[in-house]
Amino acid sequence: MGRITLDKVAKRFGDVEVIPPLDLTIEDGEFVVFVGPSGCGKSTLLRLIAGLEDVSAGQIRINGNDATMTPPAKRGLAMVFQSYALYPHMSVRKNIAFPLKMAGVDQATQDAKIEAAAKALNLTAYLDRRPGQLSGGQRQRVAIGRAIVREPDAFLFDEPLSNLDAALRVNMRLEISELHNTLKTTMIYVTHDQVEAMTMADKIVVLQAGNIEQVGSPLELYHKPRNAFVAGFIGSPKMNLVPGSTANDSSHTFGIRPEHLDISDSEGLWHGVVGVSEHLGSDTFLRVTVPGMEEHLTVRANGDIPLRHGDKVYLTPQADKVHRFDSKGLRIE
Amino acid sequence: MARAVTNNRKALNTAIAWAIGLLIFFPILWTILTSFKTEAQAISDPPVFLFFDWTLENYAVVQERSNYARFLWNSIIIAGGSTILGLIIAVPAAWSMAFVPSKRTKDILLWMLSTKMLPAVGVLYPIYLLFIELGLLDTRIGLVVVLMLINLPIIVWMLYTYFKEIPGEILEAARMDGASLKDEILYVLTPMAVPGIASTLLLNFILAWNEAFWTLNLTAAQAAPLTAFIASYSSPEGLFYAKLSAASTMAIAPILIMGWFSQKQLVRGLTFGAVK
Numbered sequence: 001m002g003r004i005t006l007d008k009v010a011k012r013f014g015d016v017e018v019i020p021p022l023d024l025t026i027e028d029g030e031f032v033v034f035v036g037p038s039g040c041g042k043s044t045l046l047r048l049i050a051g052l053e054d055v056s057a058g059q060i061r062i063n064g065n066d067a068t069m070t071p072p073a074k075r076g077l078a079m080v081f082q083s084y085a086l087y088p089h090m091s092v093r094k095n096i097a098f099p100l101k102m103a104g105v106d107q108a109t110q111d112a113k114i115e116a117a118a119k120a121l122n123l124t125a126y127l128d129r130r131p132g133q134l135s136g137g138q139r140q141r142v143a144i145g146r147a148i149v150r151e152p153d154a155f156l157f158d159e160p161l162s163n164l165d166a167a168l169r170v171n172m173r174l175e176i177s178e179l180h181n182t183l184k185t186t187m188i189y190v191t192h193d194q195v196e197a198m199t200m201a202d203k204i205v206v207l208q209a210g211n212i213e214q215v216g217s218p219l220e221l222y223h224k225p226r227n228a229f230v231a232g233f234i235g236s237p238k239m240n241l242v243p244g245s246t247a248n249d250s251s252h253t254f255g256i257r258p259e260h261l262d263i264s265d266s267e268g269l270w271h272g273v274v275g276v277s278e279h280l281g282s283d284t285f286l287r288v289t290v291p292g293m294e295e296h297l298t299v300r301a302n303g304d305i306p307l308r309h310g311d312k313v314y315l316t317p318q319a320d321k322v323h324r325f326d327s328k329g330l331r332i333e
Numbered sequence: 334m335a336r337a338v339t340n341n342r343k344a345l346n347t348a349i350a351w352a353i354g355l356l357i358f359f360p361i362l363w364t365i366l367t368s369f370k371t372e373a374q375a376i377s378d379p380p381v382f383l384f385f386d387w388t389l390e391n392y393a394v395v396q397e398r399s400n401y402a403r404f405l406w407n408s409i410i411i412a413g414g415s416t417i418l419g420l421i422i423a424v425p426a427a428w429s430m431a432f433v434p435s436k437r438t439k440d441i442l443l444w445m446l447s448t449k450m451l452p453a454v455g456v457l458y459p460i461y462l463l464f465i466e467l468g469l470l471d472t473r474i475g476l477v478v479v480l481m482l483i484n485l486p487i488i489v490w491m492l493y494t495y496f497k498e499i500p501g502e503i504l505e506a507a508r509m510d511g512a513s514l515k516d517e518i519l520y521v522l523t524p525m526a527v528p529g530i531a532s533t534l535l536l537n538f539i540l541a542w543n544e545a546f547w548t549l550n551l552t553a554a555q556a557a558p559l560t561a562f563i564a565s566y567s568s569p570e571g572l573f574y575a576k577l578s579a580a581s582t583m584a585i586a587p588i589l590i591m592g593w594f595s596q597k598q599l600v601r602g603l604t605f606g607a608v609k
Contacts, residue, residue, distance in 0.1 A: 086503075098507070
């Protein structure tokens with residue numbers, strides 16, 4: 001069981017309100033990702049749930065019980081840190097055993113659990129090494145192993161992949177998703193990388209300046225962003241947002257995703273010139289400058305489109321894929 | 334050719350390093366050599382370096398004239414006592430400043446360091462009077478307290494720097510793993526801080542062992558440590574260089590040997606945090 005409820009939870013550091021009162025429910029077994037630009041309060045929110053920071057107001061309930069004042073050790077949560085936070089003076093085995101030792105688990109059970117975790121995480125050969133002798137990916141797996149053996153009600157991940165290189169990051173992303181499929185335990189995952197959020201989450205919580213901008217499934221956020229911020233933050237490359245007047249539209253801000261712009265060499269709504277074209281093989285990203293628009297438009301085209309720098313193109317937004325926002329940035333249906 | 338240049342450079346660097354090392358070590362070497370000379374050879378002009386009649390006579394005379402063991406024992410008690418007392422006070426102080434800093438933590442650290450800027454002789458008179466008043470003159474306990482106070486800022490600063498190096502996330506991880514404050518200190522913090530505490534202990538012991546101003550001014554016969562033992566050969570009947578050197582050698586030998594065996598620890602401790 002791992003149902004976590006935040007009820008009007010707020011956090012202030014001195015006079016600075018980092019998180020204004022917010023409500024959030026995380027259901028048992030859900031994979032929830034907190035995503036937002038740096039400084040948006042996502043890590044603070046995670047630390048409040050973990051108990052590493054005290055809330056300034058509000059209530060945190062875990063499985064229905066008030067855990068607001070419960071120390072971190074007693075909340076039944078396990079955390080994986082960005083810096084791995086392994087104990088450098090202990091072997092991998094002892095690192096993984098530490099939470100079991102703290103819980104007073106007997107030696108035979110400890111050994112069995114360590115063996116099982118090591119096997120699942122491909123760490124069996126490294127059990128007697130120190131963290132300093134491991135690669136970044138291996139260290140991260142030890143940190144995950146240390147979290148798994150506790151069989152917590154929920155896992156908390158604080159930007160766990162930020163210190164890894166790109167290839168390893170993709171691998172670990174898959175491993176963590178698989179882990180969630182196997183364990184079916186609640187996971188809360190903090191990241192600033194919207195790709196991680198989109199690929200891993202059951203539910204994404206988009207934060208900005210401590211406020212929850214939107215909560216929803218990845219596709220809900222993609223198709224129906226509640227405001228211009230979410231629209232710009234979710235999706236890669238990001239949505240084109242242009243003033244409504246420029247787009248000959250009644251809305252304040254007019255949004256269209258790069259993949260929802262049709263390209264033609266003869267006719268279309270906007271006429272522009274290709275600036276940079278990025279050929280990725282599977283896709284081509286074009287930066288098109290349209291006279292009268294302050295910012296260029298990003299267009300996602302198929303991989304073998306022969307367009308180059310300086311070519312003239314016509315662009316037409318797909319009518320049913322257009323997003324409109326009012327002067328406050330809120331979505332207009 | 335490039336390789337030859339590199340090798341020449343290396344040789345030159347090595348030679349310079351040796352020259353500087355020898356220059357620094359020379360006074361100690363000269364003291365040790367002089368301790369094996371006769372008084373006449375010790376002051377001969379031009380000085381003799383290695384080719385003299387090696388003798389142990391000075392050591393015999395020094396041993397006969399004063400009770401080396403008593404001075405040694407006093408040194409051990411005073412240096413050891415002040416170090417341990419200092420650590421007992423400094424560990425919690427540095428701990429709290431590193432892990433639960435307040436707005437004033439930096440000010441306190443600077444203020445502590447500022448006390449080292451005052452020349453010791455500036456407070457000799459008040460401390461001397463205090464010692465008379467409290468009956469601490471020529472007692473080991475008095476010196477333990479004074480030397481502890483003298484070195485406390487350095488101990489706190491060193492420990493503070495070590496503790497600062499321990500990432501807070503590791504302590505948070507321990508907390509998440511179910512460790513109580515006691516477990517956290519016992520299983521995580523202490524093992525990680527031991528190298529830092531050990532090198533602080535070593536350095537402070539050496540500083541206290543070699544401290545001469547307070548030990549000379551506040552002791553007479555009972556509590557006098559090895560610094561007083563050396564000094565006793567320099568004044569009363571004029572200077573006897575060979576015997577003075579023998580006494581100095583005997584006084585610095587224990588700390589020199591200790592320093593030699595713990596140099597790795599010391600260097601690591603003193604450069605801690607400088608290189609990541």
